[in-house]
Amino acid sequence: MIAELRHVAITIHSVPADGLPRFSGVYRFFGEADELLYIGKSIDIRSRISAHYQEARQPGRHQRIMQQVKRIDCTATAGELGALLIENAAIKAESPLYNRRQRQVRRLWTLQLKAAKTGFLQPHATDFLPEAERSYDCYGLYHNKRHIETTLRRHARDNGLCLQALGLEKGRGPCFQYQLRRCDGACAGDETSEAHNARLLEILDGDRIAAWPYPGPILLQEHNIRPMTEQPEQQFHLINHWCYQGSYLSHDDARQHMRGNGSRLFDRDAYRLIRKALHRGSFVLHDAQSGEPIGNPLKRHRGSAS
Numbered sequence: 001m002i003a004e005l006r007h008v009a010i011t012i013h014s015v016p017a018d019g020l021p022r023f024s025g026v027y028r029f030f031g032e033a034d035e036l037l038y039i040g041k042s043i044d045i046r047s048r049i050s051a052h053y054q055e056a057r058q059p060g061r062h063q064r065i066m067q068q069v070k071r072i073d074c075t076a077t078a079g080e081l082g083a084l085l086i087e088n089a090a091i092k093a094e095s096p097l098y099n100r101r102q103r104q105v106r107r108l109w110t111l112q113l114k115a116a117k118t119g120f121l122q123p124h125a126t127d128f129l130p131e132a133e134r135s136y137d138c139y140g141l142y143h144n145k146r147h148i149e150t151t152l153r154r155h156a157r158d159n160g161l162c163l164q165a166l167g168l169e170k171g172r173g174p175c176f177q178y179q180l181r182r183c184d185g186a187c188a189g190d191e192t193s194e195a196h197n198a199r200l201l202e203i204l205d206g207d208r209i210a211a212w213p214y215p216g217p218i219l220l221q222e223h224n225i226r227p228m229t230e231q232p233e234q235q236f237h238l239i240n241h242w243c244y245q246g247s248y249l250s251h252d253d254a255r256q257h258m259r260g261n262g263s264r265l266f267d268r269d270a271y272r273l274i275r276k277a278l279h280r281g282s283f284v285l286h287d288a289q290s291g292e293p294i295g296n297p298l299k300r301h302r303g304s305a306s
Contacts, residue, residue: 020045020046020049020050020072020074021045021046021074021076021228021230021231022044022045022046022047022228023044023045023076023077023227023228023230023231024041024042024043024044024045024076024077024078024079024080024082024083024231025041025042025045025074025075025076025077025082025083025086025231026039026040026041026074026075026077026083026086026087026090027039027040027041027042027045027048027049027072027073027074027075028072028073028074028075028090028096029065029066029068029069029071029072029096030069030070030071030072030073031068031069031070031097032068032070034071035097036094036095036096036097037065037068037069037096037097037098038065038096038097038098038099039087039090039091039094039096039099040052040087041083041084041086041087042083043079043080043083045074049072052065052066053066061098065098076230076231076232077222077231077232077235077247078222078223078224078227078231078232078233078234078235079222079223079224079235081220081222081237081273081277081283082222082235082237082247084273085237085244085247085270085273085274086247088244088267088269088270088273089244089267089270092267108128108141108142108143109125109126109127109128109141109142109143109144109145109147109148110125110126110127110128110138110139110140110141110142110209111123111124111125111126111138111139111140111142111148111204112124112126112136112137112138112139113137113139113200113201113204116167118165118193119193119194119197120165120166120167120186120193120196120197121193121196121197121200121201122165122166122167123139123148123152123166123167125142125145125148126138128141128266130265130266131264131265131266132241132266133212133241134209134210134211134212134241134242134266135211135212136211137208137209137210137211138208138209139204139207139208139209140204140207140209141207141209141268149168152166152168153168155200155203155204156168156177156183157177157182159199159203160182160183160184160199161183161184161186161196161199161200161203162175162177162178162183162184162185162186162187162191162196163175163177163183164186164187165186165187165193165196166200171187173187173188174187174188175187184196209242209271210242210275210298212241212242213297213298214294216240216287216288216289217238217239217240217241217245217258217288217289218238218239218240218285218286218287218288218294219236219237219238219239219251219254219285219286219287219288219291220236220237220239220274220277220278220283220284220285221234221235221236221237221283221284221285221286222234222235222236222237222283223284232249234249235247235248235249236248236249236250236251236253236254236286238254238257238258238288239274240264240288241264241266242266242270242271242274242275243264243265243266243267243270244267244270244273244274245257245258245264251286251288251291254288255288255289255291258288258289275298278296278298278299279298279299279300280299280300281296281298281299281300
């Protein structure tokens, strides 16, 4: 996944200080039998690990961890995004003893919105495939269809949505919830489909998994204008349909990976990191196949809504 990134390994005889690097990256704590205890990340590894030892002065979880640490392995990144992506992927792939488990997406359901003949958007439960093209927006990840219906009914109750307009109940004319003044009247002609749809989209937007806006994989180029010793000046993060597929020192390294059978497994945490990075718009983007620069349709301009 990570091609030729710089590693620094330190054997612990006392509390480390000067031997730790100051660059951004990912660090791993290993125990007596070389078992992996913990994976973390920081924009300043020395400061973060020193903080671990400071916290370990008090009895508790940190003290138990740090008393077992016999070796620290540090991997440099060009910046914070690489550290975040690599840490997230490493925790899930390597299962350190003391990291809180970050679960991979397995068998889950999601929502897709489709317009009914009446013009109202109606949610439909659909199987969320961990390895698939993200060609349309979907909303939320759920354990089963019952979880979906419970969530939608709660949204309707709390926000005056109409269960008939949503397709969750059948009938004509004003619904029962309208009579109880819990529906804003989409079923009674008091609210247009446009207004009802806008409110539904606003409610669901926090759980939206956006359609992938590119025809294929891209590279997010992270550049460091003042790299430290042993720190890469740049990295290329390979992303395909929101799936993180590794960080590389060059476009050629990333292209070599694409020739293999790299996994394209959707991960909710990686998705959020990538989407935030694209919205921020501070990275140069490249077509992963050709290496040519490409635009960023998700970049938020100053003054736009967050």
